[in-house]
Amino acid sequence: MTENTITSKNVLIAGGAKNLGGLISRDLAEQGARAIAVHYNSESTRQAAEETASAIEQAGATAHLLQADLTTAAAVRKLFADAKTAMGSIDIAINTTGMVIKKPLSEITEEDYDTIFAINSKTALFFIQQSGEHLADRGKLLTVVTSLLSAYTGLYSIYAGSKAPVEHFTRAASKEYGERGISVTAVAPGPMETPFFYGQETKESAEYNQNAADLSKFTETGLTDPRDIVSLVRFLVGEGWWITGQTILANGGYTTR
Template sequence: MSKHAIKGKTVLIAGGAKNLGGLIARDLAAQGARAIAIHYNSAASKAEADATVAAIQAAGAEAVAFQADLTTAGAVEKLFADTISAIGKPDIAINTVGKVLKKPFVEISEAEYDEMTAVNSKSAFFFIKEAGKHLNDNGKVCTLVTSLLGAYTPFYAAYAGTKAPVEHFTRSASKEFGARGISVTAIGPGPMDTPFFYPAEGADAVAYHKTAAALSQFSKTGLTDIEDIVPFIRFLVSDGWWITGQTILINGGYTTK
């Protein structure tokens, strides 16, 4: 079996209870992962986390779930420690955590900026750090960012601006971890058809986003469907290991870089 196969591997997914993270967890279980730890942020997601754990187990893999707010280094350290204690050192670490804010630049408060930085940048930094410390050799790290990193647009300064540092975290970590065979990548989906997307957008904006990609007419919703993102993540954390240090925008032609 290839050392880059998913079969038999141990996986940690931050934000793995629902939406894209939950689908990734189910997919990697179906691909033969040995054990998967999923993280969820708050008690409001516990039922979805439990359902994802049950689906992973039904596919034949071990599964555990941990609740945590990952906006402190200590919380991320604990997540990795708990994962290792429960299912062993990860081979694959995927971080889908993020928060959207769509607001005029001059109306963004310091508290909002601090929260966006903590969720989108700080948590990603320490997740990659802990992955570098604890992943097995030949491991894979993948972080979810946003296709807005390739956009020229107003109102997303706090969202895209606090995801942007992850692009450099990815480059730097890939150089440092490469000696152990660890690849580090980031994926920037277009606006996805999930509950994460709609609260930040008005009806006019939703209508625009549903037609903005070159391939919008071929999507079920006009938006990026999470089912179309999962195969790329699966590839990057397995046979696609030779891609490292890259931020890849996957969006049907919504933005380019």
């Protein structure tokens, strides 16, 4: 059904400058999106955001760069207001923002807790809230979480813990926004081949993750290829709109429920 494709849609992508978010930004432009608002967090990410914006323009879409620290409700409200002003409407909203802390429970500080929950949980809640207010009817809302939500492991307590509420936010939003035809999903990748993964891993733990998925030997590195997540996101915010309220584990058999 053409009304559920990506063609001519306006897209807002939080964390859309680099890594998975940057790939999604570029892909949706190539799929025919009309305009893409690319959010980036700080000056350190500006160059990546500008490179992504250039790729979007080369693909035929209009790019809008929006910088913000999204750890306050006011900042998320302003992001949506600015995106709507820039594009006129928002048809698809995708949140890829996140951070990782990997350490034993005994070493977790109050500052660690406050920081990671502000980024992974608080930002996600208010992004979902503002999506409900600003998305056009028949819109799509997607949040990136983690396959560690279904893993039985140590050291990732506040990372997985701070992402876990997003499942509940997603289910509630799908019920509350469904009467307007808005689909709401979360995608939970396995460990991905990005700098985001390697920053907290040792050589030994990286090697374990490179061999842990059932399909590991069929990939270049054994990790989740971000391009496989991009294709799933493309489907869910396009023709896969009938899937709603779900968290999709996309990890090649790394873990399941």
